[in-house]
Amino acid sequence: MQRFEKETGLVLPLDRLNVDTDAIIPKQFLKAVGRTGFGANLFDNWRYLDRGEPGQETTRTPNPDFVLNKPRYKGASILLARANFGCGSSREHAPWALIEYGIRAIVAPSFADIFYQNSLKNGLLPVVLPEDTVDRLFQAVEAEVGYALTIDLRTGQVLAHDQEIGTFSIDPFRQECLLNGLDDIGWTLRHEAEIRAYEARRRREAPWLFGPEGSRV
Amino acid sequence: MGKTLYEKLWDSHVVRELPDGTCLVYIDRQLVHEVTSPQAFAGVRARKRGLWRPDANLAVADHNVPTKDRALGISDPTSRVQIETLGSNCRDFGVSLFSMDDVRQGIVHVVGPEQGATLPGMTIVCGDSHTSTHGAFGALAYGIGTSEVEQVMATQCLLQKRSRTMRIRLEGTMPAGVEAKDMALAVIGKIGTAGGTGYAIEFAGNAVRALSMEGRMTLCNMAIEGGARAGLVGVDETTISYLAGRPFAPSGALWEQAVQAWRGCVTDPDAMFDREWVIDVSTLAPQVTFGTSPEMVVPIDGCVPDPTRESDPARREALTAALTYMDLRPGIAMVDVPIDVVFIGSCTNARIEDLRAAAGVIAGRKIAPGVRRALVVPGSGLVKRAAESEGLDRLFKEAGFEWRDPGCSMCLAMNADRLEAGERCASTSNRNFEGRQGAGGRTHLVSPQMAAAAAIAGHFVDIRRPY
Ligand code: SF4
Numbered sequence: 001m002q003r004f005e006k007e008t009g010l011v012l013p014l015d016r017l018n019v020d021t022d023a024i025i026p027k028q029f030l031k032a033v034g035r036t037g038f039g040a041n042l043f044d045n046w047r048y049l050d051r052g053e054p055g056q057e058t059t060r061t062p063n064p065d066f067v068l069n070k071p072r073y074k075g076a077s078i079l080l081a082r083a084n085f086g087c088g089s090s091r092e093h094a095p096w097a098l099i100e101y102g103i104r105a106i107v108a109p110s111f112a113d114i115f116y117q118n119s120l121k122n123g124l125l126p127v128v129l130p131e132d133t134v135d136r137l138f139q140a141v142e143a144e145v146g147y148a149l150t151i152d153l154r155t156g157q158v159l160a161h162d163q164e165i166g167t168f169s170i171d172p173f174r175q176e177c178l179l180n181g182l183d184d185i186g187w188t189l190r191h192e193a194e195i196r197a198y199e200a201r202r203r204r205e206a207p208w209l210f211g212p213e214g215s216r217v
Numbered sequence: 218m219g220k221t222l223y224e225k226l227w228d229s230h231v232v233r234e235l236p237d238g239t240c241l242v243y244i245d246r247q248l249v250h251e252v253t254s255p256q257a258f259a260g261v262r263a264r265k266r267g268l269w270r271p272d273a274n275l276a277v278a279d280h281n282v283p284t285k286d287r288a289l290g291i292s293d294p295t296s297r298v299q300i301e302t303l304g305s306n307c308r309d310f311g312v313s314l315f316s317m318d319d320v321r322q323g324i325v326h327v328v329g330p331e332q333g334a335t336l337p338g339m340t341i342v343c344g345d346s347h348t349s350t351h352g353a354f355g356a357l358a359y360g361i362g363t364s365e366v367e368q369v370m371a372t373q374c375l376l377q378k379r380s381r382t383m384r385i386r387l388e389g390t391m392p393a394g395v396e397a398k399d400m401a402l403a404v405i406g407k408i409g410t411a412g413g414t415g416y417a418i419e420f421a422g423n424a425v426r427a428l429s430m431e432g433r434m435t436l437c438n439m440a441i442e443g444g445a446r447a448g449l450v451g452v453d454e455t456t457i458s459y460l461a462g463r464p465f466a467p468s469g470a471l472w473e474q475a476v477q478a479w480r481g482c483v484t485d486p487d488a489m490f491d492r493e494w495v496i497d498v499s500t501l502a503p504q505v506t507f508g509t510s511p512e513m514v515v516p517i518d519g520c521v522p523d524p525t526r527e528s529d530p531a532r533r534e535a536l537t538a539a540l541t542y543m544d545l546r547p548g549i550a551m552v553d554v555p556i557d558v559v560f561i562g563s564c565t566n567a568r569i570e571d572l573r574a575a576a577g578v579i580a581g582r583k584i585a586p587g588v589r590r591a592l593v594v595p596g597s598g599l600v601k602r603a604a605e606s607e608g609l610d611r612l613f614k615e616a617g618f619e620w621r622d623p624g625c626s627m628c629l630a631m632n633a634d635r636l637e638a639g640e641r642c643a644s645t646s647n648r649n650f651e652g653r654q655g656a657g658g659r660t661h662l663v664s665p666q667m668a669a670a671a672a673i674a675g676h677f678v679d680i681r682r683p684y
Contacts, residue, residue: 171378173235205478
């Protein structure tokens, strides 16, 4: 997992409520068996005027009205979004696509639970700020070409022009993992003995969950 | 003070708790499908450790499978690779798999309960958000991402935080023509698609007690559309009698022991929830969505709302965008909206009871001439077989419906079953997002009876009245 400490970057505003993961990465791109290659199809239905298919070689026609295609937001690494971002399907392809496109943090008033967790597990930082702060940010981004934010995970600060415009919090455990680029599996395997002990107790209490030793399902 | 069902399930699965409340939680069952598992299997392979407990996993291909002409194989090469990859991964790691030619194959959330692989008191996960379905059995069940799928494969555990608890009590006797799907849509209309975010929702009340397991699954299935990762219904006799004799359910002395434990999978009378809602369903009307989010829903006798009446600017804009996408003018009565396609299927509504309900409204009639396609896609091979033994397939076929093989099909249109741009569909699935059933396609979520009636009439109808 990629570490996250502090990110300063151009802000890309996506002014829509309830952006779902089907919109972030449409289903036809989920047929891949790897973790990469999704960035080019981020927001595919909104981003291009023609329909995209996996493995397409032909050049696509970008939708000039979609914010991702506006030259002033090229190279953005911080996505500014509205409430309930990432709702819908559990596809982790959504954070994979965002990361591959170059997004490192998302600022929104709220996130859908599964998307929030999936992002953290991939080093993509979801930052929750109050609704009115997010409103002001949308106005500020609109008003100023090149508007950038700094997000500091250690202090939980969001800064613009060196001024604090909001603070956010995140579970200490998740913060540690992000700061150090630690993944959950590595951490969990350090507690192998405890898991075995739990399992042994559970096998006694609820033997029907295990079936005969060594059997399938 | 007593505990809620959620708290009982959570507490009994905590292996270790960290100071900030993050818990290492043990997972009893993982259901696996072809779309969200390949990267997880690849991760496990790279760690060279194998699966922690292969027997805790059960796999089935559903999202990508063709629903007709299966003998010809899978024509889409990328889908074929994904399904073959699931097969080879399951072989390599010793995971049970129901392959495409197995009568037990079907949508993962239909297959688990049908096989008795979903049991009360369990923690159940799957790389699919509609895993909330299994909560109908008094199990803690929720969707996870692929990194978490890999973690469960490798460690049988997840690192998570406790959810807040919400109880939604549905009280009253449901009128004729109103189903669990309508309850689910009405709940989402009320709490909103983010209303349950951060919560596990327990559905209670006499209207829930009166539901069959199929109905409870429909309700819990849609909990995620209300933002909640998990939906729950406490165990009662309906739960227990559904499970008796299922292939993966315990039998003999173990069954007795299990049933005794399962009776405890209920909320204590004096337990407290963080949030409670009470909804009277005795006057509930069949529901139909008009927009691109499940919360954009009205009763069938209602009209498409007017965005200019919405005071919140962000919501007004969302509503306007939705109506543009759906090509609907404000003020139109829902019963006047014509449809092109009907889809009866998905993990929300493709169980035997759903097919019976849909077949029941056909009553020897034919689908309307304007309806281009009407598909019935059973949730599993066993549902299909049961329906055929009751003659439901004949009823559907004679009316002009196509009778397909089981899979996710047009619920998400990853296979060949999809809407063309501009087509309008009455669908028994769970998501009406833009492009969900095919790029440019327009989805209206309804119950199986409402979908079948719309196929006959060629537009939405109020099934409570003659049409
Ligand atoms: S039927 Fe639809 S919602 Fe259910 S698992 Fe399949 S794609 Fe997901």
